[in-house]
Amino acid sequence: GAVVSQHPSRVICKSGTSVKIECRSLDFQATTMFWYRQFPKKSLMLMATSNEGSKATYEQGVEKDKFLINHASLTLSTLTVTSAHPEDSSFYICSARVRLGDTQYFGPGTRLTVL
């Protein structure tokens, strides 16, 4: 149980285009999902907290207009990187917290490369 999927696993796009990453909790309802960014051999940096049916809460320094987050249902959150640039290239990971739970379960991540 407690499986989280991400799609796509990797994406390559041209500079200036937008990319959408999906995060799904497959066997549980997740009232809260989190989006992280990770550089090679570095720790995870929390970008935003996504609550079902409400606006995402962004961490300081994260551009809301560049990283659009939508949490449309209890099993799906999406991250859209708008007008992507090479500096947005990174590994993006989502996690989901079980309703009223305290443990986060992580997706397998998405590698974004912007050319």
Added chain:
Amino acid sequence: AQTVTQSQPEMSVQEAETVTLSCTYDTSESDYYLFWYKQPPSRQMILVIRQEAYKQQNATENRFSVNFQKAAKSFSLKISDSQLGDAAMYFCAYMRTGGTSYGKLTFGQGTILTVHP
């Protein structure tokens, strides 16, 4: 703000031996959760073990155990009988149990564990 510190960027261990990874944290809260996550080369984050701060007993999961010292704000992970599959980056993480930050994980810098055959 809470901080989590892993002072060992890299550690190595011989197969079948025991290794301990260190983690310290800073918080003014009395109730919180602590976690160890493992990130193998696949980069999938895997929960290894969790500890609730109000529980004095150290958590154990098979070959993995923790030494939780609340007063010292220390939370080390011991891996016994190390296996090649234990090779990964290990992250210590802290989570508050209430307030606006409830559910947010604060991660340490990570420790890369190498297991030698």
